[in-house]
Amino acid sequence: xxxxxxxxxxxxxxxxxxxxxxxxxxxxxxxAVMPLFLPPVGLVARTIDQLFSTGEAWAAVRLTLLTIxxxxxxxxxxxxxxGYFVTRSRFLTEVFEPLIANLFTIPIILxxxxxxxxxxxGPGSKIAYGALYGFFPVALNTIAGFSRVERRxxxxxxxxxxxxxxxxxxxxxPSALPVIVTGLRISFLICLASVLGGEELxxxxxxxxxxxxxxxxxxxxxxxxWIVFVVLTxxxxxxxxSQIEGRVRER
Amino acid sequence: MTVAFDQARAPAATERPVAISVKGVTKRFGEGxxxxxxxxxxxxxxxxxxxxVCLLGPSGCGKxxxxxxxGGLLPQTAGTVEVAGKKVAAPLPNDMAFVFQESxxxxxxxxxxxxxxxxxxxxxxxxxxxxxxxxxxxxxxxxQFAGHYPDQLSVGMRQRVNLAxxxxxxxxxxxMDEPFAALDEQTRMVLGEDLSSLLAKTGKTIVFVTHSLxxxxxxxxxxxxxxxxxxxIKKIVRVEEPHPRSPDFMLEPRFSELRNELYELLRDxxxxxxxxxxxxxxxxxx
Numbered sequence: 265x266x267x268x269x270x271x272x273x274x275x276x277x278x279x280x281x282x283x284x285x286x287x288x289x290x291x292x293x294x295x296a297v298m299p300l301f302l303p304p305v306g307l308v309a310r311t312i313d314q315l316f317s318t319g320e321a322w323a324a325v326r327l328t329l330l331t332i333x334x335x336x337x338x339x340x341x342x343x344x345x346x347g348y349f350v351t352r353s354r355f356l357t358e359v360f361e362p363l364i365a366n367l368f369t370i371p372i373i374l375x376x377x378x379x380x381x382x383x384x385x386g387p388g389s390k391i392a393y394g395a396l397y398g399f400f401p402v403a404l405n406t407i408a409g410f411s412r413v414e415r416r417x418x419x420x421x422x423x424x425x426x427x428x429x430x431x432x433x434x435x436x437x438p439s440a441l442p443v444i445v446t447g448l449r450i451s452f453l454i455c456l457a458s459v460l461g462g463e464e465l466x467x468x469x470x471x472x473x474x475x476x477x478x479x480x481x482x483x484x485x486x487x488x489x490w491i492v493f494v495v496l497t498x499x500x501x502x503x504x505x506s507q508i509e510g511r512v513r514e515r
Numbered sequence: 516m517t518v519a520f521d522q523a524r525a526p527a528a529t530e531r532p533v534a535i536s537v538k539g540v541t542k543r544f545g546e547g548x549x550x551x552x553x554x555x556x557x558x559x560x561x562x563x564x565x566x567x568v569c570l571l572g573p574s575g576c577g578k579x580x581x582x583x584x585x586g587g588l589l590p591q592t593a594g595t596v597e598v599a600g601k602k603v604a605a606p607l608p609n610d611m612a613f614v615f616q617e618s619x620x621x622x623x624x625x626x627x628x629x630x631x632x633x634x635x636x637x638x639x640x641x642x643x644x645x646x647x648x649x650x651x652x653x654x655x656x657x658x659q660f661a662g663h664y665p666d667q668l669s670v671g672m673r674q675r676v677n678l679a680x681x682x683x684x685x686x687x688x689x690x691m692d693e694p695f696a697a698l699d700e701q702t703r704m705v706l707g708e709d710l711s712s713l714l715a716k717t718g719k720t721i722v723f724v725t726h727s728l729x730x731x732x733x734x735x736x737x738x739x740x741x742x743x744x745x746x747x748i749k750k751i752v753r754v755e756e757p758h759p760r761s762p763d764f765m766l767e768p769r770f771s772e773l774r775n776e777l778y779e780l781l782r783d784x785x786x787x788x789x790x791x792x793x794x795x796x797x798x799x800x801x
Binding site for chain 1: 588613623
C-alpha cells in the first residue's frame with residue numbers, strides 16, 4: 265500500500281523542487297526579475313563553490329553549528345529534566361503544563377536585544393536565545409509523554425514487583441519516548457532557526473551574520489549562496505532526524 | 516479429556532489449606548472529599564489452595580476493586596487480606612501474579628522481552644529467564660511467536676501470551692481481571708478450556724473476575740456472586756465438576772441450571788446498577 269503511493273508522493277515532491285529551480289532559472293534568464301533581487305542560478309552555484317573551495321565559509325559554518333549544538337544541548341537537558349519533574353505530581357502538571365504552553369506562544373524574538381545586553385554580541389546571546397526557545401517543545405512533549413503513560417502498564421509492572429527505577433526504565437521511558445522524540449526534533453529546528461535569526465539581527469560572525477552582511481553590501485549572489493546552503497543543510501538534517509524519529513516511534 | 520482425570524482431588528476441595536483469606540474488607544474511594552463512593556462492604560471470603568474462584572457481579576460493582584485489594588495494588592479502607600500467612604499491603608510478586616486484559620503486554624517489547632522484563636521485575640535470576648520463558652510459551656503453544664511484537668499478533672494470540680506471562684511468574688496464585696473480555700466468544704471458550712487444564716495440571720489457585728455467566732460456570736469451583744455497589748457477597752454458588760473441564764460440560768442440563776440460577780441472583784443487582792448509572796454515578800472498570 266505505502267510503497268506505490270510513497271513513490272508517487274516522492275516524485276511530486278521532487279518535481280516541485282525542480283519547478284521552483286526552473287522558475288528561478290526562467291525569470292532570471294528572461295530578465296523578468298532584476299538580478300539585484302534574484303541573481304541567476306548559475307551565478308549562485310558558482311558563488312557557493314567559491315565560498316567553500318577557498319575555505320572562507322568554513323569558519324562561519326563551524327561557529328554557527330557549534331552555537332546551534334550548544335543551544336540545543338541546553339534546551340534538551342533543561343526540557344527533559346523540567347518535563348519529567350513536572351509530571352511527578354498531578355498538581356505540578358496542572359500548574360506548569362499550561363504555563364509552559366502559554367510562554368511558548370510569546371514571540372521571544374522581541375526580547376532579543378536583552379539577550380545581547382546580557383550575553384554579549386558573541387555566540388553567548390544566540391546560545392541563550394536558542395536554548396530558551398528550544399526548551400519549550402522538549403519540556404511540553406516530555407510532559408505529554410510522561411503524563412500519557414497508561415495506568416494499566418503501571419499496575420501490571422507494580423504487580424510484578426517492579427522497583428521505581430525498573431518502572432522508569434522499562435515502562436515510563438519506552439511509553440513516553442515516541443512523544444518526546446517529536447519534541448526533540450521540533451526543538452532542534454527551532455534552535456537552528458533561532459541561532460541563524462539571532463545572528464542576522466546582531467552578531468560578530470556566523471552564517472546569519474554573513475547573510476546580513478551580503479544583503480547590506482548589495483551582494484545578492486553571496487546572500488543567496490548562504491541561503492541555499494542553509495536550506496540544503498536543514499533539509500538533510502531534518503530528513504535524518506525524521507528517520508530517527510520514525511525508528512523510535514515505530515515501537 | 517476425561518472426567519475421571521482428577522477425581523481424587525475434587526472432593527478434597529473443602530479440606531485443602533486456605534490460600535487467600537479476606538476478612539471484613541471494606542473500600543471507600545475519595546475519602547475526605549465529601550464525594551466518597553463506597554465500593555466494597557465487609558467482604559469476607561476464604562479461597563482454598565487449587566481452587567478456581569470467580570468473582571461475578573454487575574459491571575462497575577467493585578469486583579475488580581476486590582481483586583486489586585487481594586493483589587495488594589489498592590489499599591483497603593478496613594479489614595485484612597492474608598496470602599500465604601502474610602498480611603497483604605503491597606504486591607507480593609512471588610506469591611501472586613496478575614493477568615489483566617491482553618492490552619497489558621508492553622507494546623514496546625517483543626514477546627520474549629515482555630517475559631524477561633516481568634521476570635526481572637520479579638527478581639528472578641537472569642539464568643532462569645530463558646528456560647521459564649520457553650516453558651511458559653510452550654504451555655500456550657506460542658513458542659514460534661517469541662520474537663513478535665504484541666501488535667503483530669491477533670487479540671487471541673496476545674491473550675495467550677499474556678496468560679503465559681502470568682504463568683511464567685511461577686506463583687501459586689494467579690489473579691485474573693476479566694482477561695478474556697476483549698475476545699470473541701470462540702477464542703474465549705478455547706482459552707477457558709486451556710485454563711481449566713492448566714488448573715488440573717498445576718493445581719494453581721485462580722481468582723477470576725468476570726461478568727460472563729457462562730464463563731463463570733464453565734471455569735469455577737465456586738462463584739462468588741456480588742451485589743450492586745457497594746459490593747457485598749450475595750451468595751456463593753458451588754460447581755461440582757472436576758478440572759479439566761470439557762466443552763461437553765456446557766451441554767449438560769445442570770450447566771444451564773447453574774447459569775439460570777446465577778442470572779436469577781444477578782438480575783436485581785444489574786437493575787440497581789443501571790439505575791445508579793442512570794443517576795450519574797461514576798462508572799469505571801468494576
